[in-house]
Amino acid sequence: MNWTLEVVVVPVSDVDRAKAFYADRLGFRVDHDTVVGEGMRLVQLTPPGSGCSIVIGEGVVPAMEPGSLAGLQLVVRDVHAAREQLLAAGVDVGEVQVLGENPQPGGDPLDNVGFVFFSDPDGNDWAVQQISARG
Numbered sequence: 001m002n003w004t005l006e007v008v009v010v011p012v013s014d015v016d017r018a019k020a021f022y023a024d025r026l027g028f029r030v031d032h033d034t035v036v037g038e039g040m041r042l043v044q045l046t047p048p049g050s051g052c053s054i055v056i057g058e059g060v061v062p063a064m065e066p067g068s069l070a071g072l073q074l075v076v077r078d079v080h081a082a083r084e085q086l087l088a089a090g091v092d093v094g095e096v097q098v099l100g101e102n103p104q105p106g107g108d109p110l111d112n113v114g115f116v117f118f119s120d121p122d123g124n125d126w127a128v129q130q131i132s133a134r135g
Contacts, residue, residue, distance in 0.1 A: 005052050007044070008072065011064035012056045012122045019043050019056065021121050025089040028054070047074055067123030079114040079130035086118060086128075093118040093128075108132055 012018035022028040028045035031053060035041045040059040046052075054072075076082040079096055086093040093116050100113045114130035 007053050007055050009061050009064070010054045010056050010069055010072070010120070010124055011061060011066045012120070012124070013066035014121070015041060015043060015056055015058055017121055019045070022054065022056070025091055026086075027089075050074075067119075070125040071127070072124065073127045073129055075129050075131050077130070077132040079110055079116055079128060082128050082130075083116045086116070091118050104133070 010018070019030070019033070022045045023030050026047070028047050031044040031046055033041070033043045036059075040057070042055055042057040042060060044053050044055050046054075074082075083093055083096060095116070096110070097115050097117070098110065098113050099115055102109055102111045102113055104111065108130070110130045111132055112129070116128045117125065118128075119125050
């Protein structure tokens with residue numbers, strides 16, 4: 001049996017601002033923006049090429065404080081190109097960091113260990129990891 005992670009809830013303080021950040025700056029596809037009822041709005045967005053989406057909204061997860069999520073991670077084939085794309089979109093992204101050595105000998109030295117980091121407008125932390133080949 002396959003178990004797939006399909007949705008991660010990201011707590012935000014301003015749904016429209018967060019939707020604009022993820023859709024307009026990061027290029028996430030807006031799957032839907034639905035008002036379920038009074039005080040309940042769900043916006044689902046999917047990163048290009050991903051099988052997992054994020055959900056932001058109003059009344060989604062009241063126990064989570066906006067900006068309290070850390071450890072969200074995107075994977076790309078070229079971390080330098082991803083960083084340039086984020087910078088071009090006006091995202092405050094750090095320099096490429098190498099966290100260790102590629103465990104697969106002979107591969108790109110950045111594979112598995114090349115990262116950049118950024119935060120959304122609420123302070124939710126994201127990592128972008130380079131993986132261009134899998135063993």
